[in-house]
Amino acid sequence: MIILLGGILDKTGKTTLATNLAVIRASSRRDVLLIDTSTQGSTDSWTQIRGGKNINPRVSCIQKFGKGLLNEVKDLATRYQDIIIDAGGQDSIELRSALVVVEKVYIPIQPSQFDILTLSQMDELIESAKEFNPSLQAKIIINRASKIRSVHESEVAVAKKLLANFKNLELANVIIRDQIYYAKSAIEGLSVIELNPKEAQEIEELYQEVFFANNKISQNKEPYSWEQENVREDVTKVYNLRLSESYLLKLKYIAEHTPDSMQKFCINILEKEIDNKINELKK
Numbered sequence: 001m002i003i004l005l006g007g008i009l010d011k012t013g014k015t016t017l018a019t020n021l022a023v024i025r026a027s028s029r030r031d032v033l034l035i036d037t038s039t040q041g042s043t044d045s046w047t048q049i050r051g052g053k054n055i056n057p058r059v060s061c062i063q064k065f066g067k068g069l070l071n072e073v074k075d076l077a078t079r080y081q082d083i084i085i086d087a088g089g090q091d092s093i094e095l096r097s098a099l100v101v102v103e104k105v106y107i108p109i110q111p112s113q114f115d116i117l118t119l120s121q122m123d124e125l126i127e128s129a130k131e132f133n134p135s136l137q138a139k140i141i142i143n144r145a146s147k148i149r150s151v152h153e154s155e156v157a158v159a160k161k162l163l164a165n166f167k168n169l170e171l172a173n174v175i176i177r178d179q180i181y182y183a184k185s186a187i188e189g190l191s192v193i194e195l196n197p198k199e200a201q202e203i204e205e206l207y208q209e210v211f212f213a214n215n216k217i218s219q220n221k222e223p224y225s226w227e228q229e230n231v232r233e234d235v236t237k238v239y240n241l242r243l244s245e246s247y248l249l250k251l252k253y254i255a256e257h258t259p260d261s262m263q264k265f266c267i268n269i270l271e272k273e274i275d276n277k278i279n280e281l282k283k
Contacts (some may be wrong), residue, residue, distance in 0.1 A: 002083045003210060004098045008121055009122040010089030012108040013143040015042040016182050017206070018086040019059070021190035024207045025082050026057035030082065031242055033080040037069065037098070038088035040173040049189030069097040082211075091121065099129035099136065105211060106172060108143040111155040119166055126168035140171040141206070152177065174206040174215075241266065 003021075005014040018034060026032045035042035039219045045112035049059035060080075066074050077083060085102065087095040099105060107122055119140075124139045142159060145152040150174060163169050185195040225231070243251065 001081075001104075002085070002102045003071065004085045004087060004102040005097060005108065006085070006087035006105055007089060007107040007109065008091045008095070008125075009109065009113055009118060010090060012110055012113065013176070013182075014089070015086050016186060017106065017108055017143065017176070017203070018043060018084050019046050019186065020182075020191045020193070020203045021207055021210060022059045022084050023057065024108070024193060025084075025211065026059050026206065029057075029080045031079075032059060033083050034059060035073065035076075035083060035085045036061055036247050037065060037071075037085065037094035039065070040088070043086045043224070046186060046189055049187075051189075053189055055189055055194075063156060065094060065234060067097065069094050070101055073098070073101045091125065092179060095215055096125065096129070100132045102133075102136065104137045104139070106206075106210065107138065107140050107169075109140055110144045110174075111142060111146070111152075111158075114155075114158060114162060119162055119169060123166040123168045124239060130168065138169055139172040140169055141174065141176065141242070143176045144178040145175045147177050157203070173209055176202050189242055193197045230236060 005018040005021075007014065015038075018232070020035050022032050034043050041063060044061050044063050047059055063183050073083060073085070085098045087098050107128070109118070116144060122138075122140075126136065130136050140159065140163060142152070142155060145155055156171070156175065159171055163171055178182075179192065179199050181196045181199045185192045185212060188195065192203055218277045251265065254265055258265070260268070
């Protein structure tokens with residue numbers, strides 16, 4: 001999946017959300033890449049701190065700027081299972097390019113930043129992007145909301161009222177309240193779930209919404225790609241499997257102590273799990 005944490009406003013918490021989502025995703029043994037499009041390099045700095053401390057799971061990050069971002073992301077999507085783009089807080093070529101290639105964009109806005117002009121500009125950007133990326137989903141997420149329940153309920157009400165005027169924007173189901181642990185964890189190259197799991201409920205809920213909401217295979221009468229007449233069972237395709245060193249050694253050990261080769265063992269497990277997941281998604 002390719003997602004974007006972006007927007008035209010600065011200091012909204014895009015980097016914080018992007019890095020936290022990346023850690024949770026990588027913890028599920030997904031091959032995740034962060035792309036930092038900001039010259040400030042906050043996301044890249046976070047990954048360098050994390051890498052310098054040898055914190056697992058490892059999270060890869062690169063910086064990309066300019067018009068080439070679109071093609072770069074398309075190429076990188078063939079090598080990574082998930083890409084999370086952190087686009088700087090302005091109407092930039094990087095933001096516009098990312099909107100054309102991502103599946104979902106989450107736009108963090110602090111309650112104090114809600115205004116018609118900001119939402120109008122973002123709605124127009126999404127409208128333009130949908131000409132090339134019609135399935136793009138765009139959601140506003142209230143970030144750093146008040147811890148006081150009555151206050152953040154009021155903030156949600158205001159947001160819903162404003163968003164009713166814009167056809168390309170909707171409100172995320174999750175609200176991220178203001179927590180000091182986000183800042184503390186970032187300084188250490190950590191995510192909040194690693195620093196203080198008790199305070200990670202909201203970011204975990206956001207993770208579920210981002211990566212699992214509306215991801216079921218659509219029900220239609222058209223045959224799926226693997227059911228097309230030109231797809232042959234006797235033709236094999238190459239797919240490079242990236243494993244950590246420890247799991248590669250475990251795999252070698254299995255091959256040395258069982259009749260199965262490394263490849264056969266992986267295929268036997270993968271084919272079964274792929275079919276199980278397809279059946280689950282079809283329900």
